[in-house]
Amino acid sequence: MELLLMRRYSPRGVNGLLQFQGQILCSTIELPWRDNLPHISCIPEGKYRIAKRHSPRFGWHFEIEAVSGRDFILFHPANDAEKELRGCIAPVLRHTGEGKGVQSKMALDKLKKVLYPLLDQGHEIFLTIKNNSK
Structure with a gap:
C-alpha cells in the first residue's frame, strides 16, 4: 500500500x-x-516504509524508516515547520503559508484513523515522496 506525498518547494518551507x-x-x-542535513532539512524524495510509533512527547504517531543519513524522522503534529520541525513531516488540514498550516493534530488523527487499522492487520505501507513543483 502506498502513500503519495507531492511536494512544492519554497525557500521558507515545503508544502505538500x-x-x-x-x-x-x-x-x-x-x-x-537543505541537502538532507539533519535537523534543518526535509528528507530526500524517494520511497520509505512507515510504521506506528509512540513517544512521551508526541503520543502515537508514525515513523518514516530507513532515511539515508537520518534517524527518527516522524509524522507528528506541527503548524510551523521552522519553529516546530527538525526534519520531520507534519500533516495539516490546510496550508497558511510556506511551511505553515493549521489543525495539525486533527490531520494526524485522520491519518491514524485510516492507516493504523491497516498496519495492525499486517499491511506494509510505503511513503513515496515526489516533486510537484514542475
Missing part, C-alpha cells in the same frame, strides 16, 4: 499533499530542502 489510494488525506508541511 498526501494521498492514499487516489484520495487526498491531508496537506503537509516540512522544512526547506
Whole structure:
C-alpha cells in the first residue's frame, strides 16, 4: 500500500499533499530542502516504509524508516515547520503559508484513523515522496 506525498518547494518551507489510494488525506508541511542535513532539512524524495510509533512527547504517531543519513524522522503534529520541525513531516488540514498550516493534530488523527487499522492487520505501507513543483 502506498502513500503519495507531492511536494512544492519554497525557500521558507515545503508544502505538500498526501494521498492514499487516489484520495487526498491531508496537506503537509516540512522544512526547506537543505541537502538532507539533519535537523534543518526535509528528507530526500524517494520511497520509505512507515510504521506506528509512540513517544512521551508526541503520543502515537508514525515513523518514516530507513532515511539515508537520518534517524527518527516522524509524522507528528506541527503548524510551523521552522519553529516546530527538525526534519520531520507534519500533516495539516490546510496550508497558511510556506511551511505553515493549521489543525495539525486533527490531520494526524485522520491519518491514524485510516492507516493504523491497516498496519495492525499486517499491511506494509510505503511513503513515496515526489516533486510537484514542475
